Every structure is written in structure tokens, then in C-alpha cells.
Amino acid sequence: MTVGEAWVWLAVAVGLPVAALLLVLVAGRLAGGLHMTTRVFAAVHSLTLGVGSTAIVGAAYQMSSALLGARLWGERVIPWQLGIYLAGTGSLVAGFWYGSLVLLAWGGSLVTAAAWVYVAIMLRTAGRLRRRTGPTGSRQGRPQWVHALAMALATVNFGLVTTWGLVLALSMRYPLWPGLWAGHRGLVVHLALGLGGWFALMVVGVSYRLVPIVHGARIASQPRGVAVVALVTGAVLLAVAGALGRCGWALRLAAALIAPAGALYVWELARLLQHRRRRAPDLNVSHWWAVMGYTLVLATMGLGWAAGLVGPEHGERLGVLAAALFLAGWVVQAILGQLYKVTPFLMWYYRAFIPDVLQISRLPDLYAPRPGRLAFWLTNAGVVLMEYGIARADGGWATAGAVLLAAGCGLVAWKLGYSWLPGVVAGRLPFRWRRREGASG
Numbered sequence: 001m002t003v004g005e006a007w008v009w010l011a012v013a014v015g016l017p018v019a020a021l022l023l024v025l026v027a028g029r030l031a032g033g034l035h036m037t038t039r040v041f042a043a044v045h046s047l048t049l050g051v052g053s054t055a056i057v058g059a060a061y062q063m064s065s066a067l068l069g070a071r072l073w074g075e076r077v078i079p080w081q082l083g084i085y086l087a088g089t090g091s092l093v094a095g096f097w098y099g100s101l102v103l104l105a106w107g108g109s110l111v112t113a114a115a116w117v118y119v120a121i122m123l124r125t126a127g128r129l130r131r132r133t134g135p136t137g138s139r140q141g142r143p144q145w146v147h148a149l150a151m152a153l154a155t156v157n158f159g160l161v162t163t164w165g166l167v168l169a170l171s172m173r174y175p176l177w178p179g180l181w182a183g184h185r186g187l188v189v190h191l192a193l194g195l196g197g198w199f200a201l202m203v204v205g206v207s208y209r210l211v212p213i214v215h216g217a218r219i220a221s222q223p224r225g226v227a228v229v230a231l232v233t234g235a236v237l238l239a240v241a242g243a244l245g246r247c248g249w250a251l252r253l254a255a256a257l258i259a260p261a262g263a264l265y266v267w268e269l270a271r272l273l274q275h276r277r278r279r280a281p282d283l284n285v286s287h288w289w290a291v292m293g294y295t296l297v298l299a300t301m302g303l304g305w306a307a308g309l310v311g312p313e314h315g316e317r318l319g320v321l322a323a324a325l326f327l328a329g330w331v332v333q334a335i336l337g338q339l340y341k342v343t344p345f346l347m348w349y350y351r352a353f354i355p356d357v358l359q360i361s362r363l364p365d366l367y368a369p370r371p372g373r374l375a376f377w378l379t380n381a382g383v384v385l386m387e388y389g390i391a392r393a394d395g396g397w398a399t400a401g402a403v404l405l406a407a408g409c410g411l412v413a414w415k416l417g418y419s420w421l422p423g424v425v426a427g428r429l430p431f432r433w434r435r436r437e438g439a440s441g
């Protein structure tokens with residue numbers, strides 16, 4: 001196992017069950033309109049930092065060597081960075097959960113420092129690659145503008161959202177900027193940078209590189225992809241400017257831009273999957289369809305709010321619905337779907353159960369094991385039910401949905417995170433640490 005794999009393992013085997021459990025505990029509060037409470041913040045950050053960001057950082061370290069052929073700059077600091085990031089995330093989540101501003105400030109500082117180390121490593125590595133292969137960063141000489149642009153912007157946004165989160169946390173203790181709390185201005189900036197700038201751009205960027213590779217199809221239109229990235233970036237900038245400048249039209253325009261961005265993105269993804277080379281059952285494809293479905297629902301919500309179809313009395317509930325759908329649905333489905341694809345090349349699960357790694361790509365239904373399908377339906381049914389509970393302000397339904405979601409996440413955590421351990425313990429499966437990222441095989 002490499003350090004990159006260790007990041008992903010921690011996200012799947014530790015972060016996912018913990019976040020799912022906390023979500024079960026706070027789902028009732030979400031439905032009851034109590035989303036601005038520290039316990040909910042703890043659950044949210046166990047998901048955003050403990051699962052989403054941990055998995056993305058680990059996969060980026062692991063994949064950048066494998067996909068780009070570039071050795072990571074500053075590889076030696078990564079184990080230290082992992083330690084700092086884990087300590088920070090644990091302290092931040094505990095700080096929220098127990099209402100301790102000291103733990104929160106320490107945790108936020110460590111996470112922010114680790115995030116900027118990630119930004120430095122990725123941007124320096126991209127710089128190396130660019131010098132070696134030309135402006136597009138592709139060894140094959142094909143343009144990878146969407147991938148490169150979206151990844152670069154997302155990476156910088158990771159540094160920005162954690163820094164802004166730290167500013168918010170410090171403002172809770174020291175009133176640095178009292179106006180920050182009026183009308184949730186500070187929170188809107190944080191959400192725009194985190195959900196739009198970091199997660200959405202990262203998933204778009206990764207999908208433009210990974211989906212064509214693993215499904216053997218070509219991107220139909222790079223300009224369409226650039227438009228998606230520009231629209232999401234525009235929405236993030238408008239939301240930040242609108243919140244800080246108290247400008248209602250900028251916020252509405254930001255929400256409206258989600259619709260064309262989402263429609264163009266779904267158009268490209270659907271086309272790519274329809275042209276995929278193999279028709280064997282594939283969980284990765286199912287997860288992308290779920291992501292597409294959630295994208296369209298989120299786009300409709302954004303458009304509805306921008307057009308003034310939702311009265312001010314329902315605006316905040318719609319915001320909670322959208323954020324919960326995005327984090328528990330969109331982000332979780334995008335990440336789980338990729339785990340089934342990247343594991344064969346990189347990780348433990350398939351090595352444990354399929355001894356001949358070269359056989360992997362020839363297996364007919366490799367990517368649709370039954371527990372994975374069950375987890376797919378459990379997680380999606382859970383999200384739908386939870387949304388229903390939040391929309392109806394019914395804590396029972398919201399909690400029932402969170403329980404289903406947690407069951408699906410627990411199944412994935414067991415399958416990908418732990419089911420290989422008995423083989424290692426019994427000595428049937430060799431386990432060793434490798435220093436170099438991406439030196440798979």
C-alpha cells in the first residue's frame with residue numbers, strides 16, 4: 001500500500017462509516033430546520049473533510065503518477081501531511097461536536113496548512129509536467145484543457161475554502177468581522193468555494209480524464225467542457241461577490257448558472273457512456289447515472305430559486321435540501337463510483353480476490369459485484385428518503401433515509417476497506433508498504 005492508497009483507505013474505511021453514523025444522529029435536526037447547529041456542522045465536516053477531501057487528495061496522489069506519468073513534487077512530505085490532516089480533521093469534527101472553539105481552531109489550522117501543502121504539491125507537479133509535455137499536459141498530445149483547467153481551479157479552491165472556514169471559526173471566538181454573520185454572508189462564501197469551487201470542479205475535471213480512459217470513449221466537445229468549467233467558476237465568483245457585496249441579483253444569477261452548467265455536463269457524460277466500448281454490467285456507470293440525475297435536480301432547484309418561484313419563507317429549507325442532496329448524493333455517488341474503477345489498478349480489494357491482476361480487464365462483470373449493487377441502491381434510496389423527510393420537516397423520514405444511506409456506506413466500507421484483511425492475517429495475501437506513489441502492480 002502506498003501513502004496515496006492509505007489516504008483513500010482512511011476515507012473509505014474510517015471516514016465513510018463515521019460520517020454516515022453522525023448523519024443518522026443529526027438527520028432529525030436537519031429536518032427540524034436546525035442545520036446551523038454545531039452537531040450538524042460536525043457531521044457535515046466529517047463528510048466534506050473526512051470522506052470527500054481525504055479521498056480526493058489520496059486519489060490525486062495515487063493517480064497523478066499512474067495517469068500523467070509525472071512523479072509528485074515533494075513526495076517525502078506526504079506522510080507528514082497525512083498525519084497533520086488527520087489530526088486536524090479529528091480535532092475539527094470533535095471541536096464542532098463538543099462545542100469547543102479551541103479544538104475547532106486547532107483543527108481548522110492543521111487542516112488549512114495540510115490543504116495548502118496539497119495545493120503546492122499538485123501545482124508544482126503540474127508545472128513539471130507542463131515543462132516536459134507542453135501546454136496541454138498530455139503525453140499523447142491530445143488536448144486536456146478541461147481536465148487541466150478544472151483540476152487547477154479546484155486545487156486552489158481547496159486552499160481557499162479551508163482558509164475561509166478557519167476565518168469563520170476564528171470569528172466565532174474573536175469578532176474580527178461582525179458583518180460576516182449577517183444574512184449568512186460568511187457561510188455562503190464558504191459554501192460557494194467548498195461545494196462549487198472544490199468538489200464540483202474537481203469531479204468535473206476528473207471525469208473528463210477518467211471516463212474516456214476507463215470506458216474507451218472520446219470527449220465529444222472540449223469547448224463544451226470549457227463552458228461547464230467557466231459556468232461553474234462564474235457561479236462561484238458571483239456567489240462570493242453577491243454574498244460579500246450584499247447583492248441579491250448576483251446570488252440569483254449564480255444559482256441560475258448551475259442550470260446550463262449542469263445540462264452541458266450531463267449531455268457530455270451521457271454521450272460518453274452511450275459510446276463506451278464494453279457493455280458489461282458496470283457499477284461505475286450506474287454511479288455516473290445517479291450523478292447525472294442529481295445534477296438535473298440541483299439545476300432545477302437553482303433555476304427555481306433564481307426565478308423567484310420559491311418564497312422567502314421556503315428559501316432556507318431549499319438551501320438545506322440542495323446542500324444535503326449535493327453532499328450526500330452527488331459527491332458521495334461520484335466518489336463511490338470511482339472507487340470501483342480505480343481499485344482494480346491500484347488497490348487492495350481486487351488484489352485480494354483476483355490473484356491475476358492482468359485478468360482484471362477481461363472479466364465480464366468485474367465491476368458489478370452484488371454487494372456493490374446493493375450499496376448503490378441503499379445509498380440512493382437513503383438520500384431520496386432523507387430529502388423527503390427534510391422537505392416535509394419530518395425527522396422520522398429523514399432519519400430513516402440516513403439509516404439506509406449509512407447501511408450502504410457501511411457495506412462499501414466493509415467490502416473495500418476490510419474484507420481483504422482476513423487474507424492478510426492468514427498470510428494468504430502479501431501486504432507491504434511501497435514508497436513511490438502510483439508504482440502499482
Ligand code: HEM
Nearest residue numbers: 035040044048053108111161162165166168169187194195
Ligand atoms: C473541503 C472543505 C470544507 C467544506 C466543503 C466545508 C463545508 C461546509 C458546509 C457545507 C457548511 C454548512 C453546514 C450547515 O449549514 O449545516 C460549513 C459550515 C462551516 N464550516 Fe466548513 N467546510 C470545509 C472546511 C472547513 C474548515 C477547514 C473549517 C475550519 C474550522 C470550516 C469551518 C466552518 C464553520 C465555522 C462553519 C459554520 C459557519 C456558520 O456558522 O455560518 N470548514 N462548512
